[in-house]
Amino acid sequence: MTSADLRKIADACDMFPDSKLKLSGEITIGNIIDPKENEACREKLGLPTFSIAGFSIRPVKVCAGGYTCNNNLQDSFSFALKLDKRFAGVEVPFKLIISVSGCGRCCSEPQVKDIGLVASRGGYALYVGGAAGGKPKIAVKVAENINEVRALQAVDKIVQFYQKNGKSMERLGALIEKVGIEKFRQDSGIETSRSF
Numbered sequence: 001m002t003s004a005d006l007r008k009i010a011d012a013c014d015m016f017p018d019s020k021l022k023l024s025g026e027i028t029i030g031n032i033i034d035p036k037e038n039e040a041c042r043e044k045l046g047l048p049t050f051s052i053a054g055f056s057i058r059p060v061k062v063c064a065g066g067y068t069c070n071n072n073l074q075d076s077f078s079f080a081l082k083l084d085k086r087f088a089g090v091e092v093p094f095k096l097i098i099s100v101s102g103c104g105r106c107c108s109e110p111q112v113k114d115i116g117l118v119a120s121r122g123g124y125a126l127y128v129g130g131a132a133g134g135k136p137k138i139a140v141k142v143a144e145n146i147n148e149v150r151a152l153q154a155v156d157k158i159v160q161f162y163q164k165n166g167k168s169m170e171r172l173g174a175l176i177e178k179v180g181i182e183k184f185r186q187d188s189g190i191e192t193s194r195s196f
């Protein structure tokens with residue numbers, strides 16, 4: 001974001017003086033329930049916006065590698081933007097968070113996200129089924145050293161598997177636990193560079 005974008009956000013916040021602003025992975029402006037007000041806010045922002053209501057893939061969480069940090073081992077920031085463009089807002093049985101980190105320090109916490117990608121010199125490691133919050137779960141590594149194309153294909157297959165098999169309000173990790181990691185591998189059809 002630029003400082004001009006931040007000014008737009010401040011202006012949009014002024015439309016809802018009683019509302020609160022939350023700054024975290026996403027920037028959440030208040031609790032705008034009226035669809036007309038919501039639309040007016042979107043117009044004023046002129047930025048990509050996203051409603052957090054509903055069961056959908058959240059905007060991709062990414063670390064600062066390649067942006068304000070130089071420790072990244074792949075072009076992870078650009079890759080996260082590609083993933084965001086492809087998957088953010090896609091409907092799934094419950095919320096699903098994708099996280100990308102530029103190196104093994106894992107600043108975007110990919111191992112406690114539904115789908116995590118961690119860059120290494122050989123490509124990306126792929127993790128599935130993690131969660132934070134009240135029922136934390138450490139994700140399982142299902143592939144490593146895969147390039148961007150294969151990683152994107154794998155995420156696509158995992159999302160399709162989740163859409164097909166997940167029950168309403170069932171997180172991906174709970175679904176994988178229910179079917180078992182081996183059946184998940186087979187049914188989702190994700191290719192792995194080696195078995196874990």
Ligand code: SF4
Pocket residue numbers: 063064065066069070071072073101102103104105106107108
């Ligand atoms: S995960 Fe690595 S590349 Fe990303 S911000 Fe942290 S140290 Fe930098």
